[in-house]
Amino acid sequence: MTDKKWPETWQEVNLGCMVFDAGNARTYLTGNWRAQRPIWDNDKCIKCGICYVFCPEGCINKTSDGYYAADMNYCKGCGICAYECPPKAISMTTEEV
Amino acid sequence: MSKRVGMEVTTACAEAAALCRIDVASVYPITPQSHIAEHLSSIVADGRIDAEYLTVESEHSALSAAMGASATGARTFTATASQGLIFMQEVMPITSSLRLPVVMAIANRAVSGPINIWNDHSDIMHTRDCGWISIFAQNGQEVVDMTIQAFKIAEHRDVLLPININLDGFQLSHMVEPVEMPDQEEVDRFLPEYKPYATLHPDRPITMGALGMPDMFAEAMMAKNSAIVNSKKVILDVWKEWKKLFGRKYEPIESYKTEGAKVLLVTMGSMGETAEIAVDEMREKGVPVGLLKIKLWRPFPFDELKKAIKGASVLAVTDRAVSFGGPGGPLFSEIRSALYDDPARPAVVNYIIGLGGRDVSVKDFIDMGKRALKAESKRPKEAYELFGVRAS
Numbered sequence: 001m002t003d004k005k006w007p008e009t010w011q012e013v014n015l016g017c018m019v020f021d022a023g024n025a026r027t028y029l030t031g032n033w034r035a036q037r038p039i040w041d042n043d044k045c046i047k048c049g050i051c052y053v054f055c056p057e058g059c060i061n062k063t064s065d066g067y068y069a070a071d072m073n074y075c076k077g078c079g080i081c082a083y084e085c086p087p088k089a090i091s092m093t094t095e096e097v
Numbered sequence: 098m099s100k101r102v103g104m105e106v107t108t109a110c111a112e113a114a115a116l117c118r119i120d121v122a123s124v125y126p127i128t129p130q131s132h133i134a135e136h137l138s139s140i141v142a143d144g145r146i147d148a149e150y151l152t153v154e155s156e157h158s159a160l161s162a163a164m165g166a167s168a169t170g171a172r173t174f175t176a177t178a179s180q181g182l183i184f185m186q187e188v189m190p191i192t193s194s195l196r197l198p199v200v201m202a203i204a205n206r207a208v209s210g211p212i213n214i215w216n217d218h219s220d221i222m223h224t225r226d227c228g229w230i231s232i233f234a235q236n237g238q239e240v241v242d243m244t245i246q247a248f249k250i251a252e253h254r255d256v257l258l259p260i261n262i263n264l265d266g267f268q269l270s271h272m273v274e275p276v277e278m279p280d281q282e283e284v285d286r287f288l289p290e291y292k293p294y295a296t297l298h299p300d301r302p303i304t305m306g307a308l309g310m311p312d313m314f315a316e317a318m319m320a321k322n323s324a325i326v327n328s329k330k331v332i333l334d335v336w337k338e339w340k341k342l343f344g345r346k347y348e349p350i351e352s353y354k355t356e357g358a359k360v361l362l363v364t365m366g367s368m369g370e371t372a373e374i375a376v377d378e379m380r381e382k383g384v385p386v387g388l389l390k391i392k393l394w395r396p397f398p399f400d401e402l403k404k405a406i407k408g409a410s411v412l413a414v415t416d417r418a419v420s421f422g423g424p425g426g427p428l429f430s431e432i433r434s435a436l437y438d439d440p441a442r443p444a445v446v447n448y449i450i451g452l453g454g455r456d457v458s459v460k461d462f463i464d465m466g467k468r469a470l471k472a473e474s475k476r477p478k479e480a481y482e483l484f485g486v487r488a489s
Contacts, residue, residue, distance in 0.1 A: 010319035014195035015257065017309055018295055019316050022302035 193228030215454020348400030358387030375462030425481030
């Protein structure tokens with residue numbers, strides 16, 4: 001029962017596609033699925049934390065100055081934070097390719 | 098020492114599962130399988146085996162729970178039929194993809210509608226491509242033997258796939274038959290304790306059932322297909338060992354009086370015994386008819402088929418399911434397609450029989466045999482027919 005690298009060939013697929021290293025979702029950076037990026041306007045932000053609560057990815061964290069920021073390695077750009085933000089401090093902008 | 102007992106076949110099936118020292122039974126009752134559920138729950142309730150009997154709320158839950166139990170390393174058994182099997186179907190490909198060796202008895206019954214509780218093979222044919230090993234029993238003895246063999250096959254490290262044992266509903270499931278019931282010591286000797294490949298346990302977290310993206314899904318399917326194709330070797334080995342220990346022989350395809358036969362009837366399941374009588378009668382009258390009984394449905398025994406049909410000029414394949422708008426019954430299309438590249442391929446005709454519990458008599462098989470003989474010189478216009486269907 002050893003871990004294999006990402007299967008290059010069918011013979012390398014783990015039996016039953018089992019995953020033996022727990023918590024490996026951390027290493028799978030889903031942020032590159034993103035088409036839109038949230039931008040915070042901290043002049044409008046009231047530090048309510050609604051964005052943090054609603055983020056389905058759990059990738060929004062409080063910064064040391066009390067504002068909020070998303071970890072772009074995991075933010076999928078869904079826009080729920082911008083939609084929920086009471087003072088409309090978050091805007092979604094298209095990712096530059 | 099094995100003991101010869103008279104027993105209803107469903108009861109015998111439950112007894113066989115108990116002899117395998119199952120850890121978990123997860124069964125939802127449905128006619129004509131219910132006696133398996135009932136008897137097994139009695140065995141557990143009476144404390145005859147140390148197992149959990151899960152009373153679930155549906156067949157979907159029955160197989161889901163069986164899968165979960167198997168993933169924790171339990172030897173797991175379930176059983177169903179008809180709509181119940183179709184309800185399980187959503188879970189079936191996952192069981193095989195996760196490589197969980199669940200054993201299931203299917204008391205084959207027609208799929209509705211009209212609602213029909215009697216026997217044909219339309220239930221198992223619906224679930225044909227779920228990646229389960231699929232075996233057909235002909236009589237009560239085979240049900241007992243195949244149920245015990247099933248655990249050994251499924252749990253083998255080179256296999257690790259779920260397996261279903263098919264026993265015709267009522268026509269086989271509800272017969273009281275004499276069976277040689279192996280004793281516990283014999284079964285223990287044959288079937289070692291289940292040693293799972295990997296298990297779900299909070300202290301050793303792993304993932305079963307992860308996402309498979311487009312860049313690896315085809316490889317996963319190739320691996321699964323290769324597992325079931327290669328399982329045939331283990332199946333043959335287990336059957337060889339069974340012969341040595343218990344004296345009863347099992348083959349993917351059983352040939353009966355095929356020597357010099359021009360026509361070979363082909364059956365799956367309990368009707369093989371009726372067909373045998375028909376072959377005996379025809380042979381007595383000099384009609385060159387033999388019989389092939391398919392025991393192993395998945396993985397399909399292509400090599401054995403090519404060997405078994407040598408010398409025959411017509412195969413009369415009987416099916417107990419309709420592929421609506423398709424090329425003929427599932428067994429027929431399988432066999433005809435398998436022989437396409439064989440330059441000496443025989444004519445293959447298809448009689449769809451015994452739907453929804455319709456009796457198929459010895460005389461019916463004689464009629465099929467005689468008509469198939471004519472196909473040697475003149476092929477029938479239609480590839481398949483619903484044999485004996487009334488028309489106005």
